[in-house]
Amino acid sequence: MTTVGLSDSVAVHLDGLRRRFAGVQALDNLDLEMAPGELIALLGPSGCGKTTALRVLAGLEDADSGRVLVGGKDITNVPANRRDMGMVFQAYSLFPHLTALQNVEFGMALRKMKPAARRERAGEMLDLVGIGTHAERYPHQLSGGQQQRVALARALAIRPKVLLLDEPLSALDAKVRVQLRDEIRRIQLEVGTTTLFVTHDQEEALAVADRVGVMRAGRLEQLAAPEEVYQQPATAFVADFVGLSNRLPGTLSGASVEVLDTVLPVVDPSAAPAGPVTVLVRPEAVELSVDPDGSSRVFAASFLGPTSRVTVALPTGDLIIAQVASAMLPEIPPGAAVRVALRRVPVVVEAGGGAAQPARV
Template sequence: MAYIEFSGVEKRYGATQAVSRFDLAIAKGEMIALLGPSGCGKTTTLRMLAGFVPVSAGTMRIDGRDVTNVPPYRRNIGMVFQGYALFPHMTVARNVAFGLEMRGIPAGEITQRVRVALERVRLGDFSERMPRQLSGGQQQRVALARAMAINPDVLLLDEPLSALDARLRHEVRAEIRQLQRSTGLTTLMVTHDQDEALSMADRLVVMSRGQIEQIGTPSTLYERPCNRFVADFMGRSNFLPGKIGGIGCFVTEHGAVLSFEGNAPASANTMSFRPERTQLVPIDAVAADAHSDDVNTLAGTIVSFAYLGPVIECLVRIDDGPVVTALLTNTSELDALGMHEGSRAAVQWARRDAALLA
């Protein structure tokens, strides 16, 4: 039985449908990420579960209890906001204790819970500091400690890392994931960052225009997106328009015959493949039988190289086709291969790495 359950949940603002027929079951101890572009309805969905936004239709249950019309303070939900929302005039300990005080918890128990919560986030020695004396990452951990001190049934994270710089985001997301796993706390997170969602969540819910596009594990959504929107949003992809030409066969709109594994939707009109799965070889190194069943090959001209540290981004304009991207490891001996901007080259990818999209 689902621990959190959304059934036909909708939110309308006049004629605007912010969330439409949202159905989702979350298991106890699971961490789910709502992912999508700005305006897709993910934050509205989170705030409906928190009780801050009333639903227009449908029901929400937590551990079998209908909370659709229950006031926020009776849902026992902990929430971490995008901007921390710490009280600047209170110490770290007072900030963490605030929710407990509002619940009328005895002073001795509050002291104990605050101590445990701060130790969980490795801030036990910072209890008497003011928020302004903390780094952004430390402030976010205080907000997390405050949310967890009330022993919530559910933890909600609203863009929890967006205010941090890139290095801190990487560190704090690992800490949040480790803490969530160790406590077994059922967690729903909102983010627009694919890396955050992929690295932290057990399952992802990709949303667009108030609707769910696809639900699945990080690997499923990345390797087998159900449509072009999901493929494009979950990292970078190359797209070739065309049509199905038979079993395991795809014909591009310019007549190139390519292969793929598995089944494809009858309405498939695009083949996608990831830049990091794309190989670049000199055109004269391609064998006459390169168009095999296992490897797809297209000829083109190198447009540009971009040095990105660990990888080199190469843009190639396919003959009579679009520009595609290949991400090459920094160990690639491009100069030794005689490839440079303007060179003729062949782009290759395995048939198992091709996805057919509607």
């Protein structure tokens, strides 16, 4: 099989991009550098600018200022049809009157590739995405996941310098979404194409990306490896947006904070002045132990398979959520007395204290 190797991959640089729509700053001096062959996932709330960034890179939107560089070349003013990029969107956009094979051939036909060569390439790409046996089926004869595989094969068939994925899995059911997510990562590693993946699904972003960029109001709040974004969020926004966090009152002093009678290290001590702060604590950092003399009480539990989330009422009446092994649930039914402790892992703080707030599920 002939594929684009890592040696053919290119670097991408979005340099100081600004874009404004009807008074809203969609991109605010956005800088993003992608290494050759890297997969970066952009994550953030609706309106944060992640899709605008992808569309500017694709040439589907014009930036008000800034530059787009691919392989060191400035393509800011190059039209979309000359940018040599493969695109896969939420809508499959397959031609209903063409077979899967013909859909994959389409882009190559526009590039005047000879029929025999493009049929061979299309067959290779369908094999790569795992549906080579469905080459002669029409879109209406394929499931949603299979149609999206065809769309991915079509995008890869032209040997793009950059692959752009805009919410490609959001229309699929959960099980198919996970399967195809893993397939996209496998294929991207095999082919080696520099890839920008835009998604609102946190699990998706953390599972597939080399680095995750969390966006807010047109800027990157943090760009780092998935485990760093989750375990060492750069800001309270990132900690609050990625995963679940309990918000607990604490007291900051130097590089540590006291919360629930426990002193914890702080990721960024400069994030708030010394004194009362709000501490963001992950549910998996909350430890429960059965204790008849414990001053906290189990309020409710949510079974999630191998793990469960248990809501506990603290002596103050505030609620906190802990993540525990589901095997522990019989020991801690609602009303059970427990002791709450916090693991000594770095936490994020933000200025101002207040009542405890459990993680939003």
